Amino acid sequence: MNMDLKKDLDAPHSMGTTIIGVTYNGGVVLGADSRTSTGVYVANRASDKITQLTDNVYVCRSGSAADSQIVSDYVRYFLHQHTIQQGQPATVKVAANLVRLLSYNNKDILQTGMIVGGWDKYEGGKIYGIPLGGTIIEQPFSIGGSGSSYLYGFFDQAWKEGMTKDEAELFDILLQQLVVKAVSLAIARDGASGGVVRTVIINSEGVTRNFYPGDKLPLWHEELEPQNSLLDILNASSPEPMNIQ
Amino acid sequence: MSLSESNQAQHNSLLSSDSQRTLYPYVTGTSVVALKYKDGILMAADMGGSYGSTLRYKSVERMKPVGKHSLLGASGELSDFQELLRYLDELILYDNMWDDGNSLGPKEVHNYLTRVMYNRRNKFNPLWNTLVLGGVKNGQKYLGTVTMIGVHFEDNHVATGFGNHLARPILRDEWHENLSFEDGVKILEKCMRVLLYRDRSAVNKLQIAKITEEGVTISQPYSLKTFWGFSAFQNPTVGAEGSW
Numbered sequence: 001m002n003m004d005l006k007k008d009l010d011a012p013h014s015m016g017t018t019i020i021g022v023t024y025n026g027g028v029v030l031g032a033d034s035r036t037s038t039g040v041y042v043a044n045r046a047s048d049k050i051t052q053l054t055d056n057v058y059v060c061r062s063g064s065a066a067d068s069q070i071v072s073d074y075v076r077y078f079l080h081q082h083t084i085q086q087g088q089p090a091t092v093k094v095a096a097n098l099v100r101l102l103s104y105n106n107k108d109i110l111q112t113g114m115i116v117g118g119w120d121k122y123e124g125g126k127i128y129g130i131p132l133g134g135t136i137i138e139q140p141f142s143i144g145g146s147g148s149s150y151l152y153g154f155f156d157q158a159w160k161e162g163m164t165k166d167e168a169e170l171f172d173i174l175l176q177q178l179v180v181k182a183v184s185l186a187i188a189r190d191g192a193s194g195g196v197v198r199t200v201i202i203n204s205e206g207v208t209r210n211f212y213p214g215d216k217l218p219l220w221h222e223e224l225e226p227q228n229s230l231l232d233i234l235n236a237s238s239p240e241p242m243n244i245q
Numbered sequence: 246m247s248l249s250e251s252n253q254a255q256h257n258s259l260l261s262s263d264s265q266r267t268l269y270p271y272v273t274g275t276s277v278v279a280l281k282y283k284d285g286i287l288m289a290a291d292m293g294g295s296y297g298s299t300l301r302y303k304s305v306e307r308m309k310p311v312g313k314h315s316l317l318g319a320s321g322e323l324s325d326f327q328e329l330l331r332y333l334d335e336l337i338l339y340d341n342m343w344d345d346g347n348s349l350g351p352k353e354v355h356n357y358l359t360r361v362m363y364n365r366r367n368k369f370n371p372l373w374n375t376l377v378l379g380g381v382k383n384g385q386k387y388l389g390t391v392t393m394i395g396v397h398f399e400d401n402h403v404a405t406g407f408g409n410h411l412a413r414p415i416l417r418d419e420w421h422e423n424l425s426f427e428d429g430v431k432i433l434e435k436c437m438r439v440l441l442y443r444d445r446s447a448v449n450k451l452q453i454a455k456i457t458e459e460g461v462t463i464s465q466p467y468s469l470k471t472f473w474g475f476s477a478f479q480n481p482t483v484g485a486e487g488s489w
Contacts, residue, residue, distance in 0.1 A: 133271030
């Protein structure tokens with residue numbers, strides 16, 4: 001039993017994860033949970049899985065924490081040089097293809113799936129999914145990580161093509177609500193996802209980071225309103241002794 | 246799909262210095278079916294990208310034009326297909342740079358792909374695809390296939406993956422010389438419908454591509470109607486409750 005414990009605590013850090021990226025007319029909204037685990041232990045309950053590559057392009061990371069960090073570090077480094085050479089911000093497509101190159105050429109070693117999202121002046125808001133193996137696929141929205149298994153059905157019915165029409169400026173807020181709802185649904189069912197929901201909105205105006213703590217997320221089936229103590233419940237209801245339901 | 250296995254394989258390869266490099270496909274496309282008809286080649290493929298048993302991507306274009314005269318369809322690992330398209334881009338670019346009025350025909354592209362696939366196989370690092378290459382040049386129709394281990398041949402009709410088992414018998418029965426466009430499409434749709442019923446990785450969203458002397462046309466994505474009205478489907482376990 002001691003050996004098992006050791007194996008768990010020394011297990012590589014993995015971000016089980018739920019990551020999401022959606023486009024709208026004007027930009028993108030990226031979302032992620034915040035749990036990093038080593039085996040069954042939660043090594044970090046407030047990680048930031050949405051990492052900046054440039055001012056206008058971010059990446060959602062899932063899978064091996066080490067692998068995804070090193071890939072994003074390299075891509076940030078290359079993009080920095082590329083921006084200097086171009087004299088203007090890098091496009092989302094270039095950033096995504098750099099991630100693809102590293103993922104594809106090291107496919108036998110790396111174990112990380114990523115979603116690259118951002119805004120540039122040529123194509124507007126774009127999302128690129130880069131799963132295991134290094135396939136690159138441009139999508140109106142993308143989901144990834146172990147928690148995404150629970151969201152295929154949700155997005156099949158919640159995502160409407162109308163999401164790309166230019167509604168009110170509040171559209172990015174509406175879409176953000178959708179992303180937060182989705183991540184929190186995944187957290188409810190995926191042991192490898194949890195903690196807080198972080199979102200990043202990227203558009204022509206810039207970048208906005210948001211933070212939704214675990215206790216502010218909506219409650220789903222079989223989940224109860226959190227309390228400070230049983231004592232509060234007992235005192236709130238009639239002064240009867242504890243009864244078994 | 247057990248991703249933990251790949252960690253084991255990687256650990257072993259570190260010990261034996263990289264000579265073990267057979268990979269695992271992650272995101273895969275299923276069958277491609279193609280046939281020769283009166284004016285050229287017709288090819289069909291669905292738009293699915295599966296991730297193990299999950300039908301993860303449903304808008305993947307698995308057929309792409311190559312140069313002026315050829316059309317390439319692929320099943321297997323999508324990232325390897327994307328890489329092949331890059332190799333082919335370079336090949337076509339260099340061909341155009343000669344600016345000698347000559348351009349690579351389907352036979353040449355097929356041969357190039359065969360060499361690439363076979364050489365990768367010899368290094369135990371295959372491109373995990375089965376390819377279908379069709380085209381027309383100077384009135385000559387050409388249809389060939391290459392597998393991930395370098396097996397290659399040409400024929401009047403070809404299929405990959407499940408298509409080998411389900412589509413080829415239909416093609417053997419119904420194909421003949423000088424099919425019209427309409428008849429060709431009908432045969433391909435018959436094959437694709439059977440694949441939709443019987444292949445777990447099939448998705449109901451497909452494209453049919455045509456290549457003639459004039460060039461390549463790839464249809465818009467569309468879905469096939471399916472038939473479920475057999476009376477035998479209504480109450481199959483009546484008289485034998487619990488059976489299936």
